[in-house]
Amino acid sequence: MSQQAFADRLGKSKSWVDKIERGVRRLDRYSVFREIADVLRLDPDLLLGPRQPPPTAPSLDGIDAVRAALTRYHDRPQRTVTAQQASRQVAYAWMAYQHARYPQLLDALPTLLDATHGTRSLLASTYRITAAVLIKLDHPHLAWLTADRAVTAADGPTGTGTATIAVAQALRALGHHHLALTAALTATDTADDPAVRATLYLQAGLAAAGSGDRRNARDLLDHAAALADRHASDTDPYHTDPHHTGFGPAAVRVARFLAAHHLGDTSEAIHRHVHAIRSDGWRRLPPEHRAAHLVDAARAYLDTGDPAQAGQTLLHADRIAPAEVRSRPAARTLLAQVIQRGPAAADVARLATIVGLTRQP
Numbered sequence: 068m069s070q071q072a073f074a075d076r077l078g079k080s081k082s083w084v085d086k087i088e089r090g091v092r093r094l095d096r097y098s099v100f101r102e103i104a105d106v107l108r109l110d111p112d113l114l115l116g117p118r119q120p121p122p123t124a125p126s127l128d129g130i131d132a133v134r135a136a137l138t139r140y141h142d143r144p145q146r147t148v149t150a151q152q153a154s155r156q157v158a159y160a161w162m163a164y165q166h167a168r169y170p171q172l173l174d175a176l177p178t179l180l181d182a183t184h185g186t187r188s189l190l191a192s193t194y195r196i197t198a199a200v201l202i203k204l205d206h207p208h209l210a211w212l213t214a215d216r217a218v219t220a221a222d223g224p225t226g227t228g229t230a231t232i233a234v235a236q237a238l239r240a241l242g243h244h245h246l247a248l249t250a251a252l253t254a255t256d257t258a259d260d261p262a263v264r265a266t267l268y269l270q271a272g273l274a275a276a277g278s279g280d281r282r283n284a285r286d287l288l289d290h291a292a293a294l295a296d297r298h299a300s301d302t303d304p305y306h307t308d309p310h311h312t313g314f315g316p317a318a319v320r321v322a323r324f325l326a327a328h329h330l331g332d333t334s335e336a337i338h339r340h341v342h343a344i345r346s347d348g349w350r351r352l353p354p355e356h357r358a359a360h361l362v363d364a365a366r367a368y369l370d371t372g373d374p375a376q377a378g379q380t381l382l383h384a385d386r387i388a389p390a391e392v393r394s395r396p397a398a399r400t401l402l403a404q405v406i407q408r409g410p411a412a413a414d415v416a417r418l419a420t421i422v423g424l425t426r427q428p
Contacts, residue, residue, distance in 0.1 A: 088413060132177045148182050154189060161311050165353035173200060179196075188221075190220045228263040247270065261297070266312040320342065343360070361391075362401065382418060402424060
């Protein structure tokens with residue numbers, strides 16, 4: 068059925084139908100759904116789709132529950148799981164994080180913090196997961212506190228090094244790039260795991276880029292790249308990653324993009340983005356890592372005045388890890404900016420509606 072034929076049967080204009088199909092105009096009355104269903108000879112509920120609660124960003128209640136768990140110094144619930152069970156729970160939490168299941172993970176973290184208390188390595192790992200989620204959900208101050216506790220709880224040089232990765236990430240989120248650089252470089256002196264040491268160099272390079280230190284950023288990322296190539300020749304870092312660094316050649320390519328973007332080299336950043344997503348190791352990165360990069364790439368496209376490509380890049384991120392777009396405040400703000408630059412493509416407008424955003428006039 069053509070748009071004109073459908074409009075005639077519905078008693079609407081062809082322009083009205085076109086705007087509905089492109090997502091420029093919203094269908095917000097059930098009576099209109101019924102009229103459309105009558106023309107198409109369908110059940111109205113089929114057009115409305117399955118009834119689901121509207122997806123929203125994680126509530127403040129979840130953050131408050133994590134904060135409360137972090138302040139339980141003495142009055143902790145009695146531990147009811149064995150160390151082995153707690154270890155499995157931590158492994159599951161890492162998997163949930165790598166698949167960007169932030170709302171579910173946020174709900175599970177208070178119990179996990181209690182379950183791992185008393186086992187230093189597990190507690191340090193849990194603190195590190197917690198800090199990573201808090202950074203995603205735009206609570207960098209609480210993330211910094213949690214990352215600092217991860218360092219305190221860590222056992223041995225490798226544990227301290229992995230915890231310092233979280234510290235550097237939190238400091239960068241707070242805008243303290245010089246402190247992040249110092250923390251990461253100091254930890255490289257004692258980290259004995261190649262992937263951990265290389266990830267610290269990568270964090271240091273990003274911190275240097277964040278402070279505008281172009282030469283230092285390039286040198287540090289070059290050093291991380293050399294370690295990545297050396298490490299990849301010995302083993303596959305994407306499948307042998309006991310410390311959950313996600314490090315490897317593709318991670319370095321993504322970091323080079325982000326460094327260029329931080330330094331204001333937007334055209335170079337987009338070139339590096341295209342190169343990164345076409346590389347062999349791209350699909351081996353965890354879904355969280357890939358989707359987070361795509362959100363950053365969407366920001367770069369928007370900075371170049373290309374909201375259409377920014378919107379499509381956000382859709383790509385949403386297909387890989389929906390919560391990376393729908394739960395992160397930074398991604399939701401970016402999507403709102405894309406819509407405001409409109410008119411947006413129908414699928415981008417649909418995504419904005421799903422996450423509760425409306426196009427501003």
